Amino acid sequence: MNERADVAAAPAARAAQAAADTAAGTAAARAAARRQGLRQLIRYTLVGGTGVTLDLAVFLLLYNMAGxxxxxxxxxxxxxxxxxxxILNAVFTFDRRDRLLVRFLxxxxxxLSGIVLTHLLLVVCxxxxxxxxxxxxxxxxxxxLAVQFVLNRKWSFG
Structure with a gap:
Protein backbone atom coordinates (compact mmCIF):
# COMPACT_ATOMS: atom_id res chain seq x y z
CA MET A 1 0.00 0.00 0.00
CA ASN A 2 2.80 2.39 0.80
CA GLU A 3 4.53 1.52 -2.47
CA ARG A 4 1.39 2.52 -4.38
CA ALA A 5 1.17 5.77 -2.48
CA ASP A 6 4.84 6.47 -3.18
CA VAL A 7 4.40 5.69 -6.89
CA ALA A 8 1.30 7.88 -7.06
CA ALA A 9 3.02 10.68 -5.17
CA ALA A 10 6.17 10.60 -7.34
CA PRO A 11 4.73 12.63 -10.28
CA ALA A 12 3.34 15.20 -7.86
CA ALA A 13 6.70 15.42 -6.08
CA ARG A 14 8.52 15.84 -9.41
CA ALA A 15 6.05 18.52 -10.46
CA ALA A 16 6.49 20.31 -7.13
CA GLN A 17 10.28 20.12 -7.45
CA ALA A 18 10.12 21.41 -11.03
CA ALA A 19 7.94 24.30 -9.90
CA ALA A 20 10.38 25.07 -7.07
CA ASP A 21 13.32 24.92 -9.49
CA THR A 22 11.51 27.25 -11.90
CA ALA A 23 10.65 29.67 -9.10
CA ALA A 24 14.26 29.64 -7.88
CA GLY A 25 15.50 30.17 -11.44
CA THR A 26 13.03 33.00 -11.95
CA ALA A 27 14.04 34.63 -8.67
CA ALA A 28 17.71 34.31 -9.60
CA ALA A 29 17.01 35.79 -13.03
CA ARG A 30 15.13 38.70 -11.45
CA ALA A 31 17.99 39.31 -9.02
CA ALA A 32 20.52 39.23 -11.86
CA ALA A 33 18.39 41.66 -13.88
CA ARG A 34 18.20 44.01 -10.88
CA ARG A 35 22.00 43.88 -10.46
CA GLN A 36 22.50 44.55 -14.16
CA GLY A 37 20.03 47.45 -14.02
CA LEU A 38 21.83 48.92 -11.01
CA ARG A 39 25.21 48.61 -12.76
CA GLN A 40 23.75 50.31 -15.82
CA LEU A 41 22.28 53.11 -13.73
CA ILE A 42 25.63 53.71 -12.04
CA ARG A 43 27.48 53.71 -15.35
CA TYR A 44 24.79 55.87 -16.96
CA THR A 45 25.15 58.33 -14.11
CA LEU A 46 28.93 58.42 -14.47
CA VAL A 47 28.64 58.89 -18.22
CA GLY A 48 25.92 61.45 -17.60
CA GLY A 49 28.32 63.31 -15.34
CA THR A 50 30.72 63.75 -18.24
CA GLY A 51 27.88 64.87 -20.48
CA VAL A 52 26.51 67.25 -17.85
CA THR A 53 29.98 68.75 -17.37
CA LEU A 54 30.42 69.20 -21.10
CA ASP A 55 26.85 70.52 -21.52
CA LEU A 56 27.21 73.04 -18.70
CA ALA A 57 30.71 74.15 -19.75
CA VAL A 58 29.61 74.72 -23.35
CA PHE A 59 26.46 76.53 -22.18
CA LEU A 60 28.41 78.82 -19.83
CA LEU A 61 30.99 79.54 -22.53
CA LEU A 62 28.42 80.27 -25.25
CA TYR A 63 25.99 82.22 -23.04
CA ASN A 64 28.39 84.15 -20.80
CA MET A 65 31.45 84.60 -23.01
CA ALA A 66 30.16 84.44 -26.57
CA GLY A 67 26.94 86.28 -25.77
CA ILE A 87 29.22 57.34 -27.65
CA LEU A 88 30.11 56.51 -24.04
CA ASN A 89 26.80 54.77 -23.28
CA ALA A 90 26.95 52.65 -26.43
CA VAL A 91 30.41 51.40 -25.46
CA PHE A 92 30.51 51.56 -21.66
CA THR A 93 26.98 51.38 -20.23
CA PHE A 94 24.86 49.25 -22.54
CA ASP A 95 27.61 47.57 -24.63
CA ARG A 96 25.66 47.98 -27.86
CA ARG A 97 27.53 48.62 -31.08
CA ASP A 98 24.92 47.38 -33.53
CA ARG A 99 22.48 49.59 -35.45
CA LEU A 100 24.40 52.66 -34.30
CA LEU A 101 22.61 55.10 -36.59
CA VAL A 102 19.16 53.95 -35.41
CA ARG A 103 20.30 53.95 -31.79
CA PHE A 104 21.84 57.41 -32.15
CA LEU A 105 18.65 58.81 -33.68
CA LEU A 112 15.57 66.41 -27.49
CA SER A 113 13.14 65.73 -24.67
CA GLY A 114 15.82 67.15 -22.39
CA ILE A 115 16.12 70.24 -24.57
CA VAL A 116 12.34 70.71 -24.46
CA LEU A 117 12.17 70.18 -20.70
CA THR A 118 15.05 72.59 -20.09
CA HIS A 119 13.54 75.08 -22.54
CA LEU A 120 10.27 75.06 -20.63
CA LEU A 121 12.07 75.48 -17.32
CA LEU A 122 14.07 78.40 -18.73
CA VAL A 123 10.92 80.04 -20.09
CA VAL A 124 9.07 79.72 -16.79
CA CYS A 125 11.85 80.21 -14.26
CA LEU A 145 19.18 62.83 -16.47
CA ALA A 146 16.60 60.68 -14.64
CA VAL A 147 13.94 60.97 -17.34
CA GLN A 148 16.42 60.20 -20.08
CA PHE A 149 17.88 57.12 -18.34
CA VAL A 150 14.51 55.44 -18.28
CA LEU A 151 13.76 56.31 -21.91
CA ASN A 152 17.21 55.34 -23.20
CA ARG A 153 17.34 52.05 -21.33
CA LYS A 154 13.96 50.98 -22.69
CA TRP A 155 14.02 52.46 -26.18
CA SER A 156 17.46 53.49 -27.42
CA PHE A 157 19.44 50.56 -26.06
CA GLY A 158 16.68 48.07 -25.19
Whole structure:
Protein backbone atom coordinates (compact mmCIF):
# COMPACT_ATOMS: atom_id res chain seq x y z
CA MET A 1 0.00 0.00 0.00
CA ASN A 2 2.80 2.39 0.80
CA GLU A 3 4.53 1.52 -2.47
CA ARG A 4 1.39 2.52 -4.38
CA ALA A 5 1.17 5.77 -2.48
CA ASP A 6 4.84 6.47 -3.18
CA VAL A 7 4.40 5.69 -6.89
CA ALA A 8 1.30 7.88 -7.06
CA ALA A 9 3.02 10.68 -5.17
CA ALA A 10 6.17 10.60 -7.34
CA PRO A 11 4.73 12.63 -10.28
CA ALA A 12 3.34 15.20 -7.86
CA ALA A 13 6.70 15.42 -6.08
CA ARG A 14 8.52 15.84 -9.41
CA ALA A 15 6.05 18.52 -10.46
CA ALA A 16 6.49 20.31 -7.13
CA GLN A 17 10.28 20.12 -7.45
CA ALA A 18 10.12 21.41 -11.03
CA ALA A 19 7.94 24.30 -9.90
CA ALA A 20 10.38 25.07 -7.07
CA ASP A 21 13.32 24.92 -9.49
CA THR A 22 11.51 27.25 -11.90
CA ALA A 23 10.65 29.67 -9.10
CA ALA A 24 14.26 29.64 -7.88
CA GLY A 25 15.50 30.17 -11.44
CA THR A 26 13.03 33.00 -11.95
CA ALA A 27 14.04 34.63 -8.67
CA ALA A 28 17.71 34.31 -9.60
CA ALA A 29 17.01 35.79 -13.03
CA ARG A 30 15.13 38.70 -11.45
CA ALA A 31 17.99 39.31 -9.02
CA ALA A 32 20.52 39.23 -11.86
CA ALA A 33 18.39 41.66 -13.88
CA ARG A 34 18.20 44.01 -10.88
CA ARG A 35 22.00 43.88 -10.46
CA GLN A 36 22.50 44.55 -14.16
CA GLY A 37 20.03 47.45 -14.02
CA LEU A 38 21.83 48.92 -11.01
CA ARG A 39 25.21 48.61 -12.76
CA GLN A 40 23.75 50.31 -15.82
CA LEU A 41 22.28 53.11 -13.73
CA ILE A 42 25.63 53.71 -12.04
CA ARG A 43 27.48 53.71 -15.35
CA TYR A 44 24.79 55.87 -16.96
CA THR A 45 25.15 58.33 -14.11
CA LEU A 46 28.93 58.42 -14.47
CA VAL A 47 28.64 58.89 -18.22
CA GLY A 48 25.92 61.45 -17.60
CA GLY A 49 28.32 63.31 -15.34
CA THR A 50 30.72 63.75 -18.24
CA GLY A 51 27.88 64.87 -20.48
CA VAL A 52 26.51 67.25 -17.85
CA THR A 53 29.98 68.75 -17.37
CA LEU A 54 30.42 69.20 -21.10
CA ASP A 55 26.85 70.52 -21.52
CA LEU A 56 27.21 73.04 -18.70
CA ALA A 57 30.71 74.15 -19.75
CA VAL A 58 29.61 74.72 -23.35
CA PHE A 59 26.46 76.53 -22.18
CA LEU A 60 28.41 78.82 -19.83
CA LEU A 61 30.99 79.54 -22.53
CA LEU A 62 28.42 80.27 -25.25
CA TYR A 63 25.99 82.22 -23.04
CA ASN A 64 28.39 84.15 -20.80
CA MET A 65 31.45 84.60 -23.01
CA ALA A 66 30.16 84.44 -26.57
CA GLY A 67 26.94 86.28 -25.77
CA UNK A 68 24.69 83.74 -27.47
CA UNK A 69 21.00 83.78 -26.55
CA UNK A 70 20.25 81.33 -23.72
CA UNK A 71 18.05 79.12 -25.90
CA UNK A 72 20.65 78.85 -28.69
CA UNK A 73 23.39 78.17 -26.15
CA UNK A 74 21.18 75.51 -24.55
CA UNK A 75 20.49 73.75 -27.87
CA UNK A 76 24.17 73.65 -28.81
CA UNK A 77 25.41 72.62 -25.35
CA UNK A 78 22.78 69.92 -25.00
CA UNK A 79 23.67 68.53 -28.43
CA UNK A 80 27.32 68.31 -27.39
CA UNK A 81 26.32 66.48 -24.21
CA UNK A 82 23.99 64.11 -26.09
CA UNK A 83 26.67 63.16 -28.60
CA UNK A 84 29.24 62.59 -25.86
CA UNK A 85 26.80 60.47 -23.86
CA UNK A 86 25.68 58.38 -26.81
CA ILE A 87 29.22 57.34 -27.65
CA LEU A 88 30.11 56.51 -24.04
CA ASN A 89 26.80 54.77 -23.28
CA ALA A 90 26.95 52.65 -26.43
CA VAL A 91 30.41 51.40 -25.46
CA PHE A 92 30.51 51.56 -21.66
CA THR A 93 26.98 51.38 -20.23
CA PHE A 94 24.86 49.25 -22.54
CA ASP A 95 27.61 47.57 -24.63
CA ARG A 96 25.66 47.98 -27.86
CA ARG A 97 27.53 48.62 -31.08
CA ASP A 98 24.92 47.38 -33.53
CA ARG A 99 22.48 49.59 -35.45
CA LEU A 100 24.40 52.66 -34.30
CA LEU A 101 22.61 55.10 -36.59
CA VAL A 102 19.16 53.95 -35.41
CA ARG A 103 20.30 53.95 -31.79
CA PHE A 104 21.84 57.41 -32.15
CA LEU A 105 18.65 58.81 -33.68
CA UNK A 106 16.61 57.34 -30.83
CA UNK A 107 19.12 58.58 -28.27
CA UNK A 108 19.05 62.02 -29.84
CA UNK A 109 15.24 62.03 -29.82
CA UNK A 110 15.37 61.27 -26.10
CA UNK A 111 17.96 64.01 -25.79
CA LEU A 112 15.57 66.41 -27.49
CA SER A 113 13.14 65.73 -24.67
CA GLY A 114 15.82 67.15 -22.39
CA ILE A 115 16.12 70.24 -24.57
CA VAL A 116 12.34 70.71 -24.46
CA LEU A 117 12.17 70.18 -20.70
CA THR A 118 15.05 72.59 -20.09
CA HIS A 119 13.54 75.08 -22.54
CA LEU A 120 10.27 75.06 -20.63
CA LEU A 121 12.07 75.48 -17.32
CA LEU A 122 14.07 78.40 -18.73
CA VAL A 123 10.92 80.04 -20.09
CA VAL A 124 9.07 79.72 -16.79
CA CYS A 125 11.85 80.21 -14.26
CA UNK A 126 14.09 82.63 -16.08
CA UNK A 127 11.68 84.39 -18.41
CA UNK A 128 8.71 84.73 -16.09
CA UNK A 129 10.13 84.42 -12.58
CA UNK A 130 13.45 86.18 -13.19
CA UNK A 131 15.70 83.35 -11.96
CA UNK A 132 19.25 83.47 -13.37
CA UNK A 133 19.42 81.20 -16.47
CA UNK A 134 22.67 79.68 -15.19
CA UNK A 135 20.90 78.43 -12.05
CA UNK A 136 17.90 77.16 -14.01
CA UNK A 137 20.16 75.25 -16.38
CA UNK A 138 22.18 73.70 -13.54
CA UNK A 139 19.05 72.78 -11.56
CA UNK A 140 17.40 71.14 -14.58
CA UNK A 141 20.20 68.64 -15.17
CA UNK A 142 19.38 65.95 -12.54
CA UNK A 143 15.71 65.84 -13.58
CA UNK A 144 16.62 65.56 -17.24
CA LEU A 145 19.18 62.83 -16.47
CA ALA A 146 16.60 60.68 -14.64
CA VAL A 147 13.94 60.97 -17.34
CA GLN A 148 16.42 60.20 -20.08
CA PHE A 149 17.88 57.12 -18.34
CA VAL A 150 14.51 55.44 -18.28
CA LEU A 151 13.76 56.31 -21.91
CA ASN A 152 17.21 55.34 -23.20
CA ARG A 153 17.34 52.05 -21.33
CA LYS A 154 13.96 50.98 -22.69
CA TRP A 155 14.02 52.46 -26.18
CA SER A 156 17.46 53.49 -27.42
CA PHE A 157 19.44 50.56 -26.06
CA GLY A 158 16.68 48.07 -25.19
Missing amino acids: LHEQAANAISTTAGITNNF RFYAVG SGRLGVDPNLVKAASLPLV
